[in-house]
Amino acid sequence: MSGAPPPRLEVCGLSATYAADSRHAEVAALRDVSFELRRGEFVSIVGPSGCGKTTLLKMLAGLLVPSAGQMLIDGVEPPELLGRLGYMPQNDHLMPWRTTLDNVTLGLELAGTGRPAAREIARRELELFGLAGFEDHWPRALSGGMRQRAALLRTFLAGRDVLLLDEPFGALDALTREAMREWLLGVWEADRKTILLVTHDVEEALFLSDRVLVMCGRPGHITTTLEVPLPRPRALALTGEPGFAALKEQLLAPLREEARLRLTVAAP
Amino acid sequence: MNVPSRTALLLGGRREPRAIESLERRRALRHLAPPLIFGLVVIGAWQLYVVLSGDRESILPSPVDVARALVRDRSVLASSAGTTLGEILLGYGVAIVLGVSFAVAMSSSPLVKRAIYPWLVISQLIPIPAIAVIVVVWTGFDIVPKVIVVALVSFFPIAVNTVDGLRATDPELLDLLRTLGAGRWQRLRIAQAPSALPYLFSGLRVAAALAVIGVVFAEWVGSTSGLGNLILTYSNQTATPDVFATVAVLAVIGVALFSAVGLLERIALPWYRVAAEDDQRAR
Numbered sequence: 001m002s003g004a005p006p007p008r009l010e011v012c013g014l015s016a017t018y019a020a021d022s023r024h025a026e027v028a029a030l031r032d033v034s035f036e037l038r039r040g041e042f043v044s045i046v047g048p049s050g051c052g053k054t055t056l057l058k059m060l061a062g063l064l065v066p067s068a069g070q071m072l073i074d075g076v077e078p079p080e081l082l083g084r085l086g087y088m089p090q091n092d093h094l095m096p097w098r099t100t101l102d103n104v105t106l107g108l109e110l111a112g113t114g115r116p117a118a119r120e121i122a123r124r125e126l127e128l129f130g131l132a133g134f135e136d137h138w139p140r141a142l143s144g145g146m147r148q149r150a151a152l153l154r155t156f157l158a159g160r161d162v163l164l165l166d167e168p169f170g171a172l173d174a175l176t177r178e179a180m181r182e183w184l185l186g187v188w189e190a191d192r193k194t195i196l197l198v199t200h201d202v203e204e205a206l207f208l209s210d211r212v213l214v215m216c217g218r219p220g221h222i223t224t225t226l227e228v229p230l231p232r233p234r235a236l237a238l239t240g241e242p243g244f245a246a247l248k249e250q251l252l253a254p255l256r257e258e259a260r261l262r263l264t265v266a267a268p
Numbered sequence: 269m270n271v272p273s274r275t276a277l278l279l280g281g282r283r284e285p286r287a288i289e290s291l292e293r294r295r296a297l298r299h300l301a302p303p304l305i306f307g308l309v310v311i312g313a314w315q316l317y318v319v320l321s322g323d324r325e326s327i328l329p330s331p332v333d334v335a336r337a338l339v340r341d342r343s344v345l346a347s348s349a350g351t352t353l354g355e356i357l358l359g360y361g362v363a364i365v366l367g368v369s370f371a372v373a374m375s376s377s378p379l380v381k382r383a384i385y386p387w388l389v390i391s392q393l394i395p396i397p398a399i400a401v402i403v404v405v406w407t408g409f410d411i412v413p414k415v416i417v418v419a420l421v422s423f424f425p426i427a428v429n430t431v432d433g434l435r436a437t438d439p440e441l442l443d444l445l446r447t448l449g450a451g452r453w454q455r456l457r458i459a460q461a462p463s464a465l466p467y468l469f470s471g472l473r474v475a476a477a478l479a480v481i482g483v484v485f486a487e488w489v490g491s492t493s494g495l496g497n498l499i500l501t502y503s504n505q506t507a508t509p510d511v512f513a514t515v516a517v518l519a520v521i522g523v524a525l526f527s528a529v530g531l532l533e534r535i536a537l538p539w540y541r542v543a544a545e546d547d548q549r550a551r
Binding site: 086138 | 438440441443444445446447448449450454458459462463465537539540
């Protein structure tokens with residue numbers, strides 16, 4: 001299709017190896033991973049822990065260097081990837097010596113926005129992120145869900161167009177996680193940033209995404225891609241519908257196969 | 269500070285400020301009363317022993333004798349304390365500046381660290397009195413050798429603790445900062461320095477205790493004033509109560525320095541105090 005804008009983010013043939021320690025040979029972490037994110041798309045990568053999801057995100061964030069492959073932003077390979085995409089690591093990494101407000105303004109501060117202006121911008125978002133009234137609290141005083149929302153606000157405020165989220169709800173209890181999913185969709189629908197989310201939770205991936213990629217491990221590679229035909233806006237009730245269950249089954253099949261394979265390999 | 273204490277939060281919502289105040293006052297009392305009472309009991313027992321045993325004042329003076337000596341010698345004690353405190357503070361200040369600078373240099377360059385760190389450790393294995401003698405031989409009897417000795421003994425705990433603190437910074441936080449475009453100095457300022465501060469304060473506390481020991485040694489080796497000098501003078505005269513009085517003043521200086529570091533820590537690291545209190549309560 002000529003004339004169509006290039007994808008927001010394009011990953012071609014990405015491979016990665018790392019040396020576990022000096023005595024062992026190099027281990028392949030990723031093999032020939034390719035996919036693209038279109039503008040404003042919400043894409044999830046789902047896979048078992050240890051399959052290389054985090055490695056992939058760290059590469060996109062510019063923190064690790066791939067051994068082969070290309071990453072294009074708007075059709076161009078940037079000379080330096082670091083700092084181009086918004087990255088939210090698995091743990092919130094809120095700094096205990098800064099109040100909630102001073103934590104979430106971190107990206108603005110590093111972009112050179114003055115402190116009063118940065119705080120003003122952040123204050124406007126507190127309500128939406130469920131942090132109103134807690135801006136002057138130390139992160140220690142926040143609940144797990146609030147900490148995670150603060151980390152998300154910090155990521156959003158950094159102002160990048162593409163956000164890489166590494167299991168943002170992984171450390172939360174099931175009920176909080178569910179509520180957070182619905183909330184995240186609401187936030188995302190407001191300004192439709194391009195999001196790549198990594199999770200091991202199939203239901204989470206389906207509920208949130210336009211497209212789900214299944215990643216299997218050793219080395220990490222993408223086995224299945226599923227366009228999610230569910231209409232938006234989506235509400236939690238959706239997860240109980242038969243259509244949702246069928247999609248879930250489609251995604252779980254390759255993952256179950258992988259888990260079984262791993263067990264039989266490990267058995268003898 | 270308008271941050272409600274965690275106690276208040278744990279007990280359900282924001283409490284009245286007055287309720288928090290009285291709660292904190294009661295807690296302070298609970299912490300202060302036992303050591304104070306114990307101290308008074310020991311002093312009382314000491315007084316009783318001296319009175320009953322009839323030991324001579326030059327062997328074991330009673331607390332009352334020491335108190336009398338404190339009053340009698342107050343002007344010379346005060347001026348000597350001024351001299352010694354000046355030596356301590358100057359040396360301590362030099363140690364802070366050098367210790368933190370070395371720590372930052374070592375943490376930003378592995379090569380610098382490899383080159384310097386072993387020598388730092390070795391320098392600590394040389395006994396203070398030996399160093400004090402050499403420093404006095406080099407620099408004479410004035411304030412300079414005392415400042416150098418105090419700086420030498422205080423430097424090590426400050427430098428080593430700061431190195432540990434800078435290194436203890438969460439590496440993933442540093443990665444996160446890099447993705448937000450932070451350079452090396454911004455990472456140092458935003459993440460490494462604040463995470464090193466609690467470690468630095470631990471070092472400062474140890475250094476405060478060592479500084480008082482160091483200054484006495486330096487004064488013993490060669491001086492014409494100061495509390496260390498005064499101890500030598502009084503003990504040559506077998507004026508034992510006066511020696512005790514001088515030691516008491518030294519102890520007060522040590523405790524004051526130690527408490528000042530603690531107070532500074534509370535002011536500089538409000539977040540850390542909250543965390544420490546939480547942990548204590550959890551236990």
